Structure formats: C-alpha cells, structure tokens
Amino acid sequence: MGKPTGFLEFERLSEPYAKVSERLRHYREFVGHLADDQAKVQGARCMDCGIPFCNSACPVNNNIPDFNDAVYRGNWREAIEILHSTNNFPEMTGRICPAPCEAACTLGINAEPVGIKSLEHAIIDKAGENGWVVPMVATVKTGRKVAIVGSGPAGLACAQQLARAGHDVTVFEKNEQVGGLLRFGIPDFKLDKRLIDWRAAQLKAEGVRFVTRTMVGTDVPAGVANDAVKLIAPEQLMQDFDAVVLAGGSETPRDLSIPGRDLEGVHYALEFLIPQNKEVAGGRKNAISAAGKHVVVIGGGDTGSDCVGTSNRHGAASVTQFELLPRPPECENKPLVWPYWPTKLRTSSSHDEGCQRDWSIATKAFVGGNGEMSGQLKGLKCVRLDWQDGKMIEVPGSEFEIRADLVFLAMGFTNPVASVLDGFGVARDARGNARATTDGAGCYATSVGKVFAAGDMRRGQSLVVWAIREGRQCARAVDEFLMGQSLLPR
Numbered sequence: 001m002g003k004p005t006g007f008l009e010f011e012r013l014s015e016p017y018a019k020v021s022e023r024l025r026h027y028r029e030f031v032g033h034l035a036d037d038q039a040k041v042q043g044a045r046c047m048d049c050g051i052p053f054c055n056s057a058c059p060v061n062n063n064i065p066d067f068n069d070a071v072y073r074g075n076w077r078e079a080i081e082i083l084h085s086t087n088n089f090p091e092m093t094g095r096i097c098p099a100p101c102e103a104a105c106t107l108g109i110n111a112e113p114v115g116i117k118s119l120e121h122a123i124i125d126k127a128g129e130n131g132w133v134v135p136m137v138a139t140v141k142t143g144r145k146v147a148i149v150g151s152g153p154a155g156l157a158c159a160q161q162l163a164r165a166g167h168d169v170t171v172f173e174k175n176e177q178v179g180g181l182l183r184f185g186i187p188d189f190k191l192d193k194r195l196i197d198w199r200a201a202q203l204k205a206e207g208v209r210f211v212t213r214t215m216v217g218t219d220v221p222a223g224v225a226n227d228a229v230k231l232i233a234p235e236q237l238m239q240d241f242d243a244v245v246l247a248g249g250s251e252t253p254r255d256l257s258i259p260g261r262d263l264e265g266v267h268y269a270l271e272f273l274i275p276q277n278k279e280v281a282g283g284r285k286n287a288i289s290a291a292g293k294h295v296v297v298i299g300g301g302d303t304g305s306d307c308v309g310t311s312n313r314h315g316a317a318s319v320t321q322f323e324l325l326p327r328p329p330e331c332e333n334k335p336l337v338w339p340y341w342p343t344k345l346r347t348s349s350s351h352d353e354g355c356q357r358d359w360s361i362a363t364k365a366f367v368g369g370n371g372e373m374s375g376q377l378k379g380l381k382c383v384r385l386d387w388q389d390g391k392m393i394e395v396p397g398s399e400f401e402i403r404a405d406l407v408f409l410a411m412g413f414t415n416p417v418a419s420v421l422d423g424f425g426v427a428r429d430a431r432g433n434a435r436a437t438t439d440g441a442g443c444y445a446t447s448v449g450k451v452f453a454a455g456d457m458r459r460g461q462s463l464v465v466w467a468i469r470e471g472r473q474c475a476r477a478v479d480e481f482l483m484g485q486s487l488l489p490r
C-alpha cells in the first residue's frame with residue numbers, strides 16, 4: 001500500500017464524460033481516462049486489505065491491490081504487467097465491465113469504493129500509447145492444432161492463451177470481422193472498435209489464424225447476424241484439429257410472442273444494433289432509422305440501454321424503456337448484501353442522454369395503424385404489474401396504450417444456436433447451453449471427446465469479463481488435454 005492514509009485523505013475521482021449535447025452528435029467514445037496525478041490519488045485510496053474482496057469478486061481475479069499500488073507509485077509498466085497477468089483484454093473490461101470488484105471493495109462499506117475500473121482503463125490506455133503491448137510469441141511450438149469456433153471475448157482469450165502455449169490456433173468466425181458482440185453488439189460509443197483490431201493484430205502476430213465469413217455447422221442460418229459465405233462441417237474440424245473449442249456465444253434472442261409481433265417496426269435489439277455498428281464502420285446505412293420516431297425499448301439490461309443510446313443518436317422523437325420487474329431500490333442495503341453484486345437502480349450513460357423509464361410493465365399487444373397503415377406498428381397495449389411473492393399479478397384497470405413507431409426487444413438471449421451444438425453432437429444442459437463443468441478434471445470438456453466449450457455458449461448470456469475468464473480457463477483445460485500438463489494460469 002503506497003499511502004496508508006490515502007483512503008482518509010482523498011475522495012473518489014470520476015472519469016471525465018463529454019456533455020450529453022456534445023456526445024449525442026457522434027458515435028465515438030465519450031469517457032476519458034484519469035490524468036496521471038488523478039490516477040495516483042485513486043490508487044492511494046486503496047487500503048491493500050488483508051482479504052481483498054475486490055480480487056475475489058473479479059471474475060478474472062485481477063490483482064487489484066497490486067496494480068493500485070503500482071499506479072500510486074507511478075510504476076505504470078509494472079501495473080500493466082500485473083493487469084495482463086490475469087486479463088487478456090483490459091481495454092475491453094476497463095471500458096464496459098460493470099465492475100463487480102467495486103461493489104465488493106471494502107472501502108465501499110462506508111465510503112465511495114476505489115475507482116478500480118478507472119485505473120484499469122488508465123493503465124491499458126497508457127500501455128497502448130507507450131507501445132508496451134507487444135506480441136508474446138511462443139518460443140517452442142507443440143505442433144498441436146486447435147480450432148476455435150467464435151471470435152468473441154471467450155474465443156479470443158482462449159486463442160491467445162493457447163497460441164502463447166505454442167499451439168497452432170485457428171479461429172473460425174461467421175461474421176465479416178472478429179470480436180463477437182464486442183464488435184457487432186456493443187455500440188462504438190461504449191467501445192471503440194479500433195481496440196479490437198489492435199488486439200486482433202497482436203493475436204495474429206502471436207500466430208493465431210482468423211478465418212472469417214465461415215460458419216461452422218450443418219446449415220448457414222444462425223443467430224441474428226450471419227455474414228458467412230462458407231460452411232465448414234463439424235466432422236471436418238474434428239478430422240483436421242486435435243481439439244475444438246466452441247465459443248459461439250448465446251445467440252438466440254428472447255421473443256415476445258404477443259398479438260402484432262409481425263408488425264413492421266417490431267425488431268430484436270440486435271437487428272438495430274448490428275447494422276448500426278456496421279454503418280459506423282463505413283458499411284451500408286442502417287435500414288432501421290429511429291429518427292423522428294417514438295421508440296419503445298422492452299427490457300432493462302445492457303442491450304436495452306444500448307438501444308436507448310443509439311436511438312437518441314438517430315434523433316428519436318422519444319425513447320421509453322419498459323422493464324417487467326419492479327423498480328429496484330436507489331441504494332442497496334450495504335450490510336445485507338456487501339460484498340455481493342447488489343440489486344439497485346442502475347442508470348447508464350445512455351439513460352442520462354434521455355429516456356423515460358418505467359418498471360413493472362407487461363406488454364400485451366403491439367397495435368397497428370388504420371387502413372393502409374395496418375401493417376405498421378403504431379403503439380403498444382400494456383398493463384401494470386403488482387409483484388407478490390415473486391409472482392406477477394396484473395393490476396385491474398391499469399391497462400394503458402402508448403404510442404410507438406419502433407419497438408426493440410431487448411429481453412436477453414435464451415441459449416446458443418442449437419444447430420451448432422447438435423452438429424457436434426454435444427449434450428446440452430437444461431437451458432440449452434453446451435454442458436461442461438468449470439472445475440476439476442475434465443472441466444470445459446463437453447460430452448464429445450476433444451470438444452470443449454466456453455463463454456456464453458457454455459454459461460449462457462453473461463458478461464465480457466466472464467467470457468474472458470472462461471476463455472482463459474478453457475485454454476488451460478485444452479492445453480492439459482493436449483500435453484498432459486499445463487503452465488497456463490487458471
């Protein structure tokens with residue numbers, strides 16, 4: 001601990017955000033990182049707890065007190081080494097992780113927690129600016145070949161670890177560029193896509209081969225997006241590779257099968273977000289425009305929030321977000337929930353940009369216009385809910401209608417695309433995910449020999465940081481399977 005009294009002396013410092021009026025005019029990132037002297041203050045606030053709860057709450061178990069101290073002392077190079085020792089892609093998590101570490105920070109019990117995520121952001125940006133992130137090419141090659149299906153954070157982390165262990169790694173991706181939801185789900189204003197290109201270049205230099213627009217499976221349709229022009233049969237991969245990792249994400253969106261679902265104007269969130277990311281990258285214009293429209297987003301998570309931010313950048317006339325569950329409390333009951341992730345009201349930067357939010361709302365029907373407009377969405381029929389003992393009860397007489405020209409369904413993802421798992425004959429769990437454990441002998445191995453699974457495809461819809469963890473741990477399991485032992489960290 002650099003400064004024993006830091007937590008008493010210094011307040012938490014927040015990262016600088018561009019003003020709403022300014023950032024709504026573009027799709028670029030608008031959160032800056034702390035200046036060096038501010039980062040030093042932030043690092044000084046860490047108490048270097050005997051039991052660092054931040055460390056165990058972090059899915060990749062970042063050595064947080066160590067890098068906090070390194071930043072306090074101005075040892076930035078040491079800080080990035082500590083960070084990279086547990087996390088392949090801190091440039092992603094430093095931007096878009098919800099930071100469970102901060103919810104678990106001991107200082108957060110009676111003060112503002114250490115701004116751990118802001119330090120992670122500052123460390124990796126400094127490392128990038130100074131050219132400290134260089135390829136780590138394996139000195140000894142094993143001659144073993146591994147195929148990875150899917151290039152999201154799980155697939156990329158797995159690929160990097162395995163390449164560094166000396167294996168010959170090929171990543172198959174059905175979309176035109178690598179990155180998974182980092183590339184085509186999460187908007188540019190949250191994550192600059194040049195960061196994915198930068199990391200992918202490092203992986204390539206480490207020997208990873210990317211094969212894009214290539215779908216592994218038995219038929220081409222899969223998920224909301226598919227740019228594949230080539231199909232590779234699972235049997236082919238089984239024949240050509242010593243191990244296969246399935247990291248295809250959880251791509252089946254939850255639907256709302258109510259009257260009017262087929263009206264023009266009702267879309268899955270990713271039908272809006274993916275083309276938007278492609279447009280920002282210089283591709284075709286997004287066929288869905290929210291300009292001047294009344295938008296309703298159904299679902300209150302990250303995906304819904306991204307639809308809110310994107311609709312506002314289009315110039316929507318109004319944006320409303322409905323959530324089925326009750327409104328959470330403004331603040332958590334700290335003594336009851338700490339150090340666990342608390343249920344509390346979360347307001348994203350996209351919400352701050354303009355959004356009417358409402359909770360305990362069920363949508364009963366999508367309503368079309370009259371006459372020639374009968375196929376076009378014009379509104380929603382909704383009802384308020386009363387939640388009693390975990391059961392939702394419609395409040396009599398609370399039915400209402402709201403105008404809507406566009407609806408985005410952002411209610412999560414139910415499971416991976418089954419045809420991909422079926423193509424390999426992999427057993428699924430009760431939720432339809434690839435069945436594999438995460439601990440003990442045979443972890444990450446599926447029911448089919450030499451086929452492993454990681455990330456959302458195994459655990460179900462989750463977070464980038466969990467995908468990175470699973471990719472890393474799966475890499476170790478594959479390395480052990482191929483070599484009988486592994487020096488890769490878990």
Ligand SMILES: Cc1cc2nc3c(=O)[nH]c(=O)nc-3n(C[C@H](O)[C@H](O)[C@H](O)COP(=O)(O)OP(=O)(O)OC[C@H]3O[C@@H](n4cnc5c(N)ncnc54)[C@H](O)[C@@H]3O)c2cc1C
Nearest residue numbers: 150152153154174180181216248249455456462463464467
């Ligand atoms: C809109 C949105 C916003 C989100 N925001 C956040 C956030 O702010 N913070 C956060 O932590 N998490 C966020 N998430 C969740 C996070 O993006 C995912 O949990 C994470 O990307 C999962 O990583 P993955 O590698 O398992 O799968 P994915 O990222 O889904 O990658 C899977 C890849 O596999 C490819 N693929 C699938 N099947 C095949 C096949 N058969 N052949 C070839 N390729 C295939 C897909 O095209 C895709 O590129 C968000 C999710 C969405 C949808």
Ligand code: SF4
Nearest residue numbers: 046047049054105106
């Ligand atoms: S829990 Fe908070 S104060 Fe304690 S070591 Fe972690 S970051 Fe520092």
